[in-house]
Amino acid sequence: xxxxxxxxxxxxxxxxxxxxxxxxxxxxxxxxxxxxxxxxxxxxxxxxxxxxxxxxxxxxxxxxxxxxxxxxxxxxxxxxxxxxxxxxxxxxxxxxxxxxxxxxxxxxxxx
Amino acid sequence: xxxxxxxxxxxxxxxxxxxxxxxxxxxxxxxxxxxxxxxxxxxxxxxxxxxxxxxxxxxxxxxxxxxxxxxxxxxxxxxxxxxxxxxxxxxxxxxxxxxxxxxxxxxxxxxxxxx
Numbered sequence: 035x036x037x038x039x040x041x042x043x044x045x046x047x048x049x050x051x052x053x054x055x056x057x058x059x060x061x062x063x064x065x066x067x068x069x070x071x072x073x074x075x076x077x078x079x080x081x082x083x084x085x086x087x088x089x090x091x092x093x094x095x096x097x098x099x100x101x102x103x104x105x106x107x108x109x110x111x112x113x114x115x116x117x118x119x120x121x122x123x124x125x126x127x128x129x130x131x132x133x134x135x136x137x138x139x140x141x142x143x144x145x
Numbered sequence: 146x147x148x149x150x151x152x153x154x155x156x157x158x159x160x161x162x163x164x165x166x167x168x169x170x171x172x173x174x175x176x177x178x179x180x181x182x183x184x185x186x187x188x189x190x191x192x193x194x195x196x197x198x199x200x201x202x203x204x205x206x207x208x209x210x211x212x213x214x215x216x217x218x219x220x221x222x223x224x225x226x227x228x229x230x231x232x233x234x235x236x237x238x239x240x241x242x243x244x245x246x247x248x249x250x251x252x253x254x255x256x257x258x259x260x
Contacts, residue, residue, distance in 0.1 A: 077251030
């Protein structure tokens with residue numbers, strides 16, 4: 035069965051420091067991988083996706099993610115965190131017409 | 146403004162009553178989805194539709210029903226058979242549902258409370 039794991043329920047980082055939110059996937063072959071962000075009581079917003087090609091994917095708001103096939107990982111990164119980045123982040127993988135979401139990681143950026 | 150709208154934002158119902166959540170999109174997307182979000186569990190797929198007049202069950206379809214009579218509309222009915230209906234419900238759409246390479250666009254959600 036396909037699954038996405040986000041091993042950290044919460045990540046704390048100081049403003050201006052780099053941030054990493056971890057994600058591992060389980061599908062074999064060539065996965066389609068996504069990152070979304072959710073602010074309180076709102077829907078999810080698409081950040082970036084990996085379909086094929088360059089392993090480093092750049093997305094919205096300065097976020098990027100690195101696809102690592104050998105480690106089956108797709109970690110979300112940002113060189114310098116902002117307080118406004120504080121939110122809930124979801125990793126997802128898709129197979130044809132179904133998406134599988136991780137349980138989410140709450141990012142706290144302290145001033 | 147293009148996007149997905151869900152109404153109402155908050156909904157309260159008594160146990161035993163059916164309730165219908167609205168989802169409308171003007172993005173001309175073929176595929177639409179309903180998810181349920183509970184704290185600490187991420188999103189779980191209830192139903193999805195790749196084309197008008199067609200829909201499939203997701204992972205937790207029991208106690209829910211949908212219809213897709215128009216491309217822009219995908220209402221979800223939470224029936225009295227759903228044992229634990231209190232949750233945050235999210236509707237999403239994508240250009241098409243094939244192959245899974247297309248990102249989904251989400252509505253703002255409806256928080257349903259059943260007492």
